[in-house]
């Protein structure tokens with residue numbers, strides 16, 4: 001029996017690149033931020049090898065921007081994240097957890113500082129604008145909050161520098177990791193950042209001009225012919241191996257950023273005011289009881305993880321598996337799981353209940369080595 005289709009409708013937004021990726025042949029979509037996100041082109045494994053060897057164009061329009069601007073913008077942005085942004089700089093990107101009053105993870109965006117009083121939150125899959133609007137209303141802040149028409153196009157893979165410099169010129173090389181600059185294409189300045197949801201290197205172009213979106217895609221496609229450029233998308237195998245968590249899947253509002261191993265972005269002792277500070281400090285002092293952990297799975301056939309799978313030590317339930325994929329690099333399954341603290345040690349043997357029966361698993365550190 002084949003899986004049921006997901007039907008499109010006007011609530012599920014398409015993007016300025018949808019016609020391009022469908023002309024090439026997109027194999028599967030998911031819905032993310034009420035918008036289409038491609039998940040597969042040739043096959044997840046073929047896409048994986050191509051991403052690691054060449055360069056891909058990703059329609060990641062689903063990474064919506066929430067713009068916060070105005071006299072109270074910097075204050076509101078800092079209230080929303082435990083990452084200390086007091087010394088943040090215009091022209092830089094900051095990966096930052098957003099938390100609620102209980103320390104629960106609301107989202108894990110990349111924050112772009114466009115000006116001292118203007119920010120973009122490049123969000124994962126949850127309605128951050130509503131949270132920000134509620135805070136601004138409740139606290140009577142002088143800010144403007146909206147979702148601009150910006151559709152990010154990622155250029156990812158080891159040949160991304162070469163391809164980008166062919167289209168945008170040599171100044172691409174001057175953009176440092178998590179920096180951004182405005183570069184010309186077709187007479188329009190595009191925000192180009194050295195970021196992206198893979199560990200293969202590359203850029204993200206924040207396409208804020210619908211008329212130039214198609215021509216930009218085509219220019220990258222043509223300039224990259226000899227580099228074997230092709231459409232791609234966030235790759236399940238590559239991002240699990242690299243330890244990139246997917247909000248909504250691996251982490252939800254019931255988890256805090258310490259459990260999600262985002263400690264390095266939580267400045268709990270900094271002299272800053274943010275929502276959830278007391279809860280996160282208490283959680284740190286208590287010691288987290290569970291955390292996202294890597295698992296190797298001893299299996300050749302791995303069904304799709306549609307619901308979390310129970311992870312056991314003997315008969316005792318010790319957590320949930322949240323994502324899994326067959327890794328060509330390791331020759332076995334790789335997975336992310338939220339596990340109780342007494343099973344974090346690498347090498348611990350566990351059992352996973354998949355819909356196709358139980359699978360033997362071994363705990364390992366993230367990223368996978």
Ligand code: THG
Nearest residue numbers: 063095108109110122123124178195196197204244
């Ligand atoms: N790019 C942009 N927006 C995004 C994503 C992105 N929004 C949704 C989602 N991805 C947000 N989540 C992440 C998770 C990890 C990273 C970026 C966005 C990431 N992390 C680096 C790493 O783990 O190696 C470290 C970053 C750092 O140290 O500052 O890149 O991909 N625009």
